[in-house]
Amino acid sequence: MDIALRQISKSYDGRPVLENLDLDVAAGEFHVLLGPSGGGKTTMVSVIAGLTKADIGSVLIGGRDVSLLPPGRRKVGLVFQDYALFPHLDVFDNIAYGLRVRKLREAKIAQKLKYYLEKTGLEKEKHTFPHQLSGGQKQRVALLRTLVTEPEVLLLDEPMSSLDVLTREQISAELVNIHRKTELTTIYVTHNQAEAFSLGDRISVLHNGKIEQIETPEELFYHPKTEFVARFVGINNILKAKVAATNRYEAVMEINNEGLSQAFMLRAKNYPVFKKGEEINLCLHPEKIDLSKKNEARDNGGNRICGKIAERTNHGNVFKVTIDIGGLALHAVIPKSLFNFQVYEDVWVDFAPDALHPLCGRRCREPEFSRKCHNISSPELVGVCRTDA
Numbered sequence: 227m228d229i230a231l232r233q234i235s236k237s238y239d240g241r242p243v244l245e246n247l248d249l250d251v252a253a254g255e256f257h258v259l260l261g262p263s264g265g266g267k268t269t270m271v272s273v274i275a276g277l278t279k280a281d282i283g284s285v286l287i288g289g290r291d292v293s294l295l296p297p298g299r300r301k302v303g304l305v306f307q308d309y310a311l312f313p314h315l316d317v318f319d320n321i322a323y324g325l326r327v328r329k330l331r332e333a334k335i336a337q338k339l340k341y342y343l344e345k346t347g348l349e350k351e352k353h354t355f356p357h358q359l360s361g362g363q364k365q366r367v368a369l370l371r372t373l374v375t376e377p378e379v380l381l382l383d384e385p386m387s388s389l390d391v392l393t394r395e396q397i398s399a400e401l402v403n404i405h406r407k408t409e410l411t412t413i414y415v416t417h418n419q420a421e422a423f424s425l426g427d428r429i430s431v432l433h434n435g436k437i438e439q440i441e442t443p444e445e446l447f448y449h450p451k452t453e454f455v456a457r458f459v460g461i462n463n464i465l466k467a468k469v470a471a472t473n474r475y476e477a478v479m480e481i482n483n484e485g486l487s488q489a490f491m492l493r494a495k496n497y498p499v500f501k502k503g504e505e506i507n508l509c510l511h512p513e514k515i516d517l518s519k520k521n522e523a524r525d526n527g528g529n530r531i532c533g534k535i536a537e538r539t540n541h542g543n544v545f546k547v548t549i550d551i552g553g554l555a556l557h558a559v560i561p562k563s564l565f566n567f568q569v570y571e572d573v574w575v576d577f578a579p580d581a582l583h584p585l586c587g588r589r590c591r592e593p594e595f596s597r598k599c600h601n602i603s604s605p606e607l608v609g610v611c612r613t614d615a
């Protein structure tokens with residue numbers, strides 16, 4: 227069943243939480259709603275489930291306007307972040323609850339639950355009470371309690387935010403499996419971008435009550451349209467650029483962020499199409515930056531600027547490195563095996579022209595992951611000025 231929101235608005239005490247919101251989730255889609263805390267995610271799923279009434283706008287499920295139906299008649303399954311299990315009921319009775327409300331016969335309930343409990347490895351825990359379960363087990367019970375009622379659409383509101391990474395990965399895999407088998411239209415709410423990228427067929431980014439961008443994970447990561455989306459998906463290098471020159475393939479950009487001691491030039495792939503004199507924000511993916519020693523001569527046909535390592539933090543198999551390039555902090559993610567530098571060491575910062583993307587939704591024709599740096603040098607291109615120390 228597809229889900230459609232049309233011009234949904236909701237305010238609390240005169241303060242808008244959702245504003246003229248439109249969303250189309252296709253039948254069978256696994257849609258992730260991504261956004262910061264307080265952005266209106268829970269309000270949005272509550273409006274779909276019928277637990278919260280929108281001020282204006284309509285909710286359609288399978289083409290049918292359900293805006294005036296009570297929650298019980300919408301065939302929507304909703305799983306909350308805090309599980310919301312009944313503390314006085316054991317696992318079996320918690321899961322059976324929705325079926326008993328629907329007056330299913332006990333023999334049928336027992337048969338149904340046997341199947342689901344075996345499938346999820348919860349058979350042994352069926353007479354256990356919620357306070358005796360781990361977070362992961364509680365989340366599985368909450369999910370099962372919803373799935374046994376065979377909803378037409380499934381809404382999951384930050385279902386894994388209180389679980390450890392390993393349990394999250396296990397339950398994620400189970401969710402993907404369930405989704406593949408049932409093809410249940412799902413909206414999954416999270417503020418965790420890694421979770422969004424691993425689970426979503428498409429991702430909506432909700433910010434201040436509006437959807438800023440709806441995209442496949444690949445497109446969202448490589449072509450964020452706004453600074454908020456870029457930073458939220460982890461691209462924290464935003465360069466303020468002015469187009470100084472262009473040829474068919476590349477543009478020369480003058481970078482002049484606030485705080486820079488001196489403007490400098492970079493080469494960017496000529497996204498269709500940069501105009502000379504145009505001012506544009508460019509994002510630079512931290513993982514597309516290479517570092518090398520100051521005494522290493524290298525001309526890779528790309529961009530090379532001089533910087534000083536300001537900070538390094540440990541993230542498992544990578545370091546997150548902050549490099550000071552003349553007053554501007556540039557962030558890089560460097561595999562540990564390639565990092566042989568000291569904090570405060572002067573380094574070369576290298577990246578290809580196609581590592582820079584305009585923040586305006588312009589697309590290259592080829593998908594990003596298949597694209598190589600073209601390394602085109604053209605007589606029309608003005609020389610790239612490098613900030614030598």
Ligand SMILES: Nc1ncnc2c1ncn2[C@@H]1O[C@H](COP(=O)(O)OP(=O)(O)OP(=O)(O)O)[C@@H](O)[C@H]1O
Nearest residue numbers: 238239243261262263264265266267268269270417
């Ligand atoms: N019942 C309510 N009464 C008044 N204000 C509310 C109510 N429910 C939500 N809000 C406010 O609406 C805004 C959005 O809340 P919502 O719970 O939808 O955000 P969220 O994106 O789910 O946040 P989180 O990631 O922290 O769960 C918040 O500022 C919140 O304080």
Ligand SMILES: [Mg+2]
Nearest residue numbers: 267268269383
């Ligand atoms: Mg919430």
